[in-house]
Amino acid sequence: AVRIEHCERVHVIVAAKRICIANCRECVFFLGVNQQPLMIGDNHKLQVAPYNTCYPQLEKHMSEVGILPTVNRWDEALALSMLDPHDSLSHPAGVSDVQAESATRMDPDQFTNFVIPNWLAEESTGSTNDNPFALPDAYAASQHKNQNNLGDIRKLIQEASLEESRKRELSSVLHVCFKDWLYGNLHSFAFMSYNSLRPFL
Structure with a gap:
């Protein structure tokens, strides 16, 4: 099982048999899990979404630890309240008035794939080239x-009647915008690789 606790404002991608999420705030979990996600403690404003990435060895690694790609209970979270009865700062009304907060589903329009760069393509072995879930x-x-939208944008750029200097300028602007987006969001992505999770699976 995988246990995630005391996280705040991060995106986490996990493929596992079981997952337990405790005391997290404003996080998004992209899950490929065979059992109901368990949410305990003081969680706030969590979102869940289907698993959203792949890498060449993913299916091999999943098979080795018994994760079934045909079963994904990502949206069946079970919320259990296990709050500190002395935590009057967070819950001044008293624990008896507090209900365990589950997670909401991510809006499908906000869903995107997380692309893992294959920098070692010549050395990597594996047959996974798409999300197994x-x-x-x-x-x-x-x-x-x-x-489709990305394809349309690429086509518009390719067919645009621009001089070479304008094309270079457009390319430069796109690169700057992408870097700004990447650096602004990189801290919020926490990808849990097989190697880091193997002791817990």
Whole structure:
């Protein structure tokens, strides 16, 4: 099982048999889990979404630890209240008035894939080239729409009648915008690799 606790404002991607989330705030969890996610303690404003990434050895690693790609209970979180009865600062009304807070589903329009760069393509071995967990229809449709939009943008840029200097200028602007976005969001992504999770699976 994987246990995640005391996280704040991060995005976490996990493939596991079981997951327990405790005392987290404003986090998004992209899950591929075979059992109901367990949420305990003082959680606030959490979101869950289907698993959203892959890498060449993913299915091999999942098979080694017994994770089934055909079963994903990402949206069936079970919330249990295990709050500190002396925590009057967080809950001045008293623990008896506090209900365990579960997680909401991410809006499909906000769903995106997390792409893992394959910098060692020549050395990597594995057959996984797509997400092994099937996406629910709404999320698959959103993904398809995003891919089409990206294709349209690429086509517009390729067909634009621009001089070479203007093309270079456009390319430079796009790179700057991407870097700004990347540096602004990189801290919020926590990708849990097989090696880091293996002792707990």
